[in-house]
Amino acid sequence: MFRNRFFRRLFHHNLFEIDQVKLVYFLSLVVGLFSALAAALLKNAIYYIHQILTQGITRESGSYLYLAYPLIGMLLTLLFVRDLMSIPPSYLDKKENVETVMEAFRKTGAWNLPVLDNGYYVGFISKSRIYTTYHELHVEFSEE
Numbered sequence: 650m651f652r653n654r655f656f657r658r659l660f661h662h663n664l665f666e667i668d669q670v671k672l673v674y675f676l677s678l679v680v681g682l683f684s685a686l687a688a689a690l691l692k693n694a695i696y697y698i699h700q701i702l703t704q705g706i707t708r709e710s711g712s713y714l715y716l717a718y719p720l721i722g723m724l725l726t727l728l729f730v731r732d733l734m735s736i737p738p739s740y741l742d743k744k745e746n747v748e749t750v751m752e753a754f755r756k757t758g759a760w761n762l763p764v765l766d767n768g769y770y771v772g773f774i775s776k777s778r779i780y781t782t783y784h785e786l787h788v789e790f791s792e793e
Contacts, residue, residue, distance in 0.1 A: 740765050741774060750774065 667675075706714065739757045741750055743766040753762060754776050761775045 742766070743771060747779070750779070751776075 739753050740763045761773050763773050764771050
């Protein structure tokens with residue numbers, strides 16, 4: 650009975666009718682609970698990984714693991730980063746004109762492309778920003 654009434658009252662309110670202070674308190678409670686859950690999961694994951702990696706290891710052979718585990722970790726990191734940090738299929742030079750930029754967008758089908766200056770990343774350009782600027786210029790010149 651209490652549970653049904655509580656949930657009915659909780660979900661009965663429109664989100665825009667809730668007082669901002671109460672909303673902040675509620676959201677901070679939710680964030681706190683999820684943070685506690687994440688901390689508990691991380692603690693248990695570390696404990697069980699430690700148990701798996703050190704199970705059946707003696708003191709004499711354990712000293713070699715101080716060398717092996719970091720090397721394995723560096724190798725896994727290298728493989729992971731190599732897959733993530735790949736050169737994009739297309740990039741633009743800072744000095745390219747609009748026709749070349751639009752041709753690169755057409756060929757790649759991308760909406761954002763990185764812009765390089767002498768091989769260094771300086772930002773990105775989006776197709777939507779080019780269209781918006783074109784529209785603004787078109788409106789400006791048509792009013793004149």
